[in-house]
Amino acid sequence: MSTKAERRLRTQTEEAFERFRDGEFAAAAALHAAVLAERETCLGHGAPDTVSSRLDLAATLARMGHAAEAEGLLRRNVEVAADPLEARIALADLLFQLDRLPEALAEFTAVATRAPWPTALAARQGRAGVLFAMGRFAAALVLYRTLSFPEEDPNRCLVLASIAHLRAATGDADGAVVELRGLLADNARKWGEDAPVTLCTMQVLGDALLMADQPAAAVRIFADTIAARTKTFGSSDSMALCTRHMLGVALERVGRLDEAERELLAAMRRDDRPPSHSCSLATRQGLARVAAGRGEFASAEETQTEVVSGMTRLYGADHPNTLEARFDAAELLRFRAFPAEATAAHREILEARTRVLGPDHPDTRRSAAAIRPPS
CATH class of the missing domain: 1.25.40.10 (Tetratricopeptide repeat domain)
Structure with missing residues (x-):
């Protein structure tokens, strides 16, 4: 493929990302599909850029609610990618998003067992998240505590937030709130107030505040998180909508029923x-x-x-x-x-x-x- 053609495809991909951010998912999918088709023809089905385009299209289709098509693309990556174990992590992530928890756990476990570092580390982190979602708190906590990321890796902060979240879920919400406030301040200083790791920590803090029976404080945290996510990722951002659901829960707890209903209904308006x-x-x-x-x-x-x-x-x-x-x-x-x-x-x-x-x-x-x- 010529340099000019590759530059054009990169531009199309960037445009697809912009369309996705603006909530124009069908347009984004069409652009990703066109890039994928050309890369398959010119580079081959298993070329790294082709695999990346297939992943981009799968993520967009999943957001549109086309789960079967997205899964098919990711399974194709597992078949043709140079690193099939890394491709299986993307598949496991999708299965996790689809609430197919036993299947996601099996995929993460298989990769964690067979893959070299750092792919195995990412798989173990995903496995811990699934265990948490399944309510297997003790097993999740043990696994999270074995994960060791470098100081400069934001995943280290995400693991610390998950451990604090488990602390809240297992009964010490007050202690978790203190821990998460400190972690949030550290993340904002190190990564920036609008960095994904900071916003994730804010969301976890809000949930811990609800568990600690501090719904008014949770309302403020969730509202701030939504504003930051919308500014950075757009109003159709999946996590922004998830946070609107959590804001609705907090608003109901403080008796602001009409506002709670508005946020909850907004959170439901998604096809995936x-x-x-x-x-x-x-x-x-x-x-x-x-x-x-x-x-x-x-x-x-x-x-x-x-x-x-x-x-x-x-x-x-x-x-x-x-x-x-x-x-x-x-x-x-x-x-x-x-x-x-x-x-x-x-x-x-x-x-x-x-x-x-x-x-x-x-x-x-x-x-x-x-x-x-x-x-």
Whole structure:
């Protein structure tokens, strides 16, 4: 391929990235597809630039909700790339995004076992993230603590944030908040206030603040994160929309129901999150809380029942996220004047939380406090 032709393809790729940032996903996909076709013809299917173009197109198609096409492209990379193990990490990342957690775990584990450094390190980091999402907190923490990145690698800061996030999830949210505030200040100084690692740390801090029962502070952090992400990556940025969901959760906690509903509905307006996806289920759980806050208990219960069913299918009945959804459903029974049924449900949740999280976890104590004798 001539230098002039390669320069033209690089320009097309940059234009595709700009279209993607502006939310013009179909236009971005068309540009990436054209670049990929030309590189396949001129360079070969397994050439590094061709593999990179196939990865760019897959990421764009995934954002459009075309998961099967994206997966097919990534599996093609595994077949033809010079480094198939590195290509499998991209495939594992997609499977993780699609909530296909056991498959993602298997891919990350296979790469971590077989790949040389640093590919194995990236795979182990991905594996730890999947374990966290699966609710296997102890295993995730052990793995995160074995990861050793150089001081100048931002992944080192992401690992520290994940360890602090696990600290919050396992019951010490107050300590995690202190740790994350220090880490956030360090990241802002070292990498910049709008750097991806800084923004990720802000989002984790917001979630820890919610766990620490500091929703007003979480509102501020999430709002700042959304503003920074939108400025840097555009309003259609996947993580900006995810943060809007979390802002909606925080706003509901402080009683700002109309604003909460607006943010939650905005977070749902994306093609890559079907109703069965964990993000969609969590957003609908937030909307059920908004409905309950307005006294619309029948509507809230209908939505929450669907959320519990979806989370049970995805995670299992005793996953911490499912248990939180079951707790909300039990509270709705109480609000609808079914105290005996509510108490029975809360007893089941208490037993599960004691077993999964331990008797001293804040969620377990909240379940114990929720048990009331039927009136």
